[in-house]
Amino acid sequence: MIEAHNLTRRFGTITAVSQLSLQVPDGTILALLGPNGSGKTTTVRILSGLLAPTEGEAIVAGYDIHRQPDAVRAHVGLVTDVPGLYEQMKVTAYLDHFGSIYGIPPAERTHRIDTLLELFELDKHRHEKMVGFSKGMKQKVALARALIHEPPVLFLDEPTSGLDPIAARTVRELIVRLKRSSRSIILCTHDLDEAERLADQVAIMRQGRIAACDTPTILRNQATGETRVHMEFADTCPLPLETLQTIPGINSPRFIDAVQSDSSDGHHPSLVLEYFAAQPKVVNPQVLTRLITAGAQVISVECATLSLEDVYASAMGVSDKQQTDNQSSIDEAKNALPAHRER
Amino acid sequence: MSAETQNTLTHATYTKASSLRIAWLIAWRQMVEAIRTRSALVMTGFFLVFQTVLVWISLGPMLQGPLSPRGMIFAGTFMAFYLLFVGLMPSTPAIGIASGVFAGDKERGCLTPLLVTPASNTAIFAGKVLGAVLPALAYSVIGILVYLAEIALLYGPDKLALLPVGLSLLILLVIPALALLGATVASLISSRVTTFQSAQNYSSLLLLVLWFALLGLVFLVSIWGLWVFAAVVAAIFALDVLLIVVGANTWRREEVMARQ
Numbered sequence A: 001m002i003e004a005h006n007l008t009r010r011f012g013t014i015t016a017v018s019q020l021s022l023q024v025p026d027g028t029i030l031a032l033l034g035p036n037g038s039g040k041t042t043t044v045r046i047l048s049g050l051l052a053p054t055e056g057e058a059i060v061a062g063y064d065i066h067r068q069p070d071a072v073r074a075h076v077g078l079v080t081d082v083p084g085l086y087e088q089m090k091v092t093a094y095l096d097h098f099g100s101i102y103g104i105p106p107a108e109r110t111h112r113i114d115t116l117l118e119l120f121e122l123d124k125h126r127h128e129k130m131v132g133f134s135k136g137m138k139q140k141v142a143l144a145r146a147l148i149h150e151p152p153v154l155f156l157d158e159p160t161s162g163l164d165p166i167a168a169r170t171v172r173e174l175i176v177r178l179k180r181s182s183r184s185i186i187l188c189t190h191d192l193d194e195a196e197r198l199a200d201q202v203a204i205m206r207q208g209r210i211a212a213c214d215t216p217t218i219l220r221n222q223a224t225g226e227t228r229v230h231m232e233f234a235d236t237c238p239l240p241l242e243t244l245q246t247i248p249g250i251n252s253p254r255f256i257d258a259v260q261s262d263s264s265d266g267h268h269p270s271l272v273l274e275y276f277a278a279q280p281k282v283v284n285p286q287v288l289t290r291l292i293t294a295g296a297q298v299i300s301v302e303c304a305t306l307s308l309e310d311v312y313a314s315a316m317g318v319s320d321k322q323q324t325d326n327q328s329s330i331d332e333a334k335n336a337l338p339a340h341r342e343r
Numbered sequence B: 001m002s003a004e005t006q007n008t009l010t011h012a013t014y015t016k017a018s019s020l021r022i023a024w025l026i027a028w029r030q031m032v033e034a035i036r037t038r039s040a041l042v043m044t045g046f047f048l049v050f051q052t053v054l055v056w057i058s059l060g061p062m063l064q065g066p067l068s069p070r071g072m073i074f075a076g077t078f079m080a081f082y083l084l085f086v087g088l089m090p091s092t093p094a095i096g097i098a099s100g101v102f103a104g105d106k107e108r109g110c111l112t113p114l115l116v117t118p119a120s121n122t123a124i125f126a127g128k129v130l131g132a133v134l135p136a137l138a139y140s141v142i143g144i145l146v147y148l149a150e151i152a153l154l155y156g157p158d159k160l161a162l163l164p165v166g167l168s169l170l171i172l173l174v175i176p177a178l179a180l181l182g183a184t185v186a187s188l189i190s191s192r193v194t195t196f197q198s199a200q201n202y203s204s205l206l207l208l209v210l211w212f213a214l215l216g217l218v219f220l221v222s223i224w225g226l227w228v229f230a231a232v233v234a235a236i237f238a239l240d241v242l243l244i245v246v247g248a249n250t251w252r253r254e255e256v257m258a259r260q
Helices: A040-049 A069-074 A091-101 A106-119 A135-145 A163-181 A192-198 A214-223 A278-291 A306-315 A318-343 B003-008 B018-034 B037-065 B070-100 B103-108 B112-116 B119-153 B157-162 B165-192 B196-224 B226-250 B253-259
Strands: A001-013 A015-023 A030-032 A055-060 A076-079 A155-158 A182-187 A202-208 A207-215 A227-233 A252-254 A272-277 A297-302
Touching: A001 A040, A015 A040, A015 A055, A015 A207, A030 A040, A030 B253, A040 A055, A040 A155, A040 A182, A040 B103, A069 A076, A069 B112, A069 B165, A076 A135, A076 A306, A091 A106, A091 A135, A091 B018, A106 A135, A163 A182, A182 A192, A192 A306, A202 A214, A202 A306, A207 A214, A207 A306, A214 A278, A214 A306, A227 B196, A272 A278, A278 A297, B018 B037, B018 B119, B037 B070, B037 B119, B070 B119, B070 B157, B070 B165, B070 B196, B103 B112, B103 B165, B103 B196, B112 B253, B119 B157, B119 B165, B119 B226, B165 B196, B165 B226, B196 B226
Parallel strands: A030 A182, A030 A202, A076 A155, A155 A182
Antiparallel strands: A001 A015, A001 A055, A202 A207, A227 A272, A227 A297, A252 A272
């Protein structure tokens, strides 16, 4: 269990973490999302007993980070994006070294090392020096090191950073297994997909503060509470936007393919309609009825809730307009590329 | 995952090892890593070959053949000076090693896993410094043994008796005192800078100061005699202890993390 209240950490005049509060129950994963410098790593360092907070309190695995930092460190495991191994050592000797520092009795240490090597599928490499290991294997050793003393709390600071997709998947599977063993896990990541797949809760950090924190589903719903609807037509939409805006419950309707479908006579055929609706089950039938009555040939209707990426961008202060502009710029660049080639 | 593995993914509480044991574990690991450092091994090997050739060229003509009483005193003083030289020269790479104990490990990411253990600040600092000093001393012992063996083998064991006892004993004491001083200060520098490069730069400066101090020491001995030398050796040891105590009591893992 991790419980933090109003944690603040200042480095001189810079506030790295500000008034941060969070709770991670046993058997759950909290993903900390945020850009570089948003305070994720500082948060992890505070909670793992490496840095004292300037203000605030936290209890980690039942120990107070102010009064019992040694006990906190004895009950947490930390993995960073850099495995940080003594690479000239063999895996078993390396794990044994850390096991000794944690005070694990020799017989238990040996058993524990065997178990971890089996868990991480490293038993075949037990007599090899780690210098020849791949990044994925080194990261597995780092995870094994973090688990050698069987900590109830784990901090994983970008553990899949720099790993190839297969190695990253293996590490993610291991993280899920660790969660099932009733550990409280904080996972710092830039990978939104990873956060969405692994985490029970997602906290989005911005400038040292938690901008949003909840389950991925609730975060998505909280962002706007609306569903985005894309309606595609075989031909131009027969109703103008002004008419569509009169339908109760329809929000921000617009045609999103006008530029791409620019015709030679200056008429912009409206092939895709986008709008938002808080109650799509009520609004969509009304919109469809009005359109079909007006002679629209609807090819498809697609409803999408916001992705975690949208929520993240929203929390980061990137507006929907900016996202659209960015996407338009990308689309324009993509469109310009073949034209340029043709010239 | 097997049922056995699944069962072991529980939580445990272990009694923390004593600070002394943790310091020794860290020191031992540090020493093994230092000894495995190829550049340090190459430099030590070079010094051993260099000193062997130097002794052979410079002491050879003096020690071959019969010596007059005045010649014996001169040869003995010369041999003692070489003893100081061969004892300290191989420990030079160890100062480079010491400058990497914190800053180098931090750059390689090896320091954080150690700092997140329940080991106390004192245990970590003491272990790191001890781990830097031990290779320096080991290299010094090797250098001295090779030197004495060379004299015994090339010019006869009786020539070892030419070494002035008092001066030689003080030299054998000043070697670890200076090696300890160099390694401790280099470790302190390493723990207070952000990059290995900075640590090496400052340590090079330290090395320069140490060599000048050594020359001054030789000069003092030749003028003021052994008592002054003994006092200087005692003062260096006192300084070593003071630095280690101050370093261990002021070093904080937090500062290391805060500088990252």
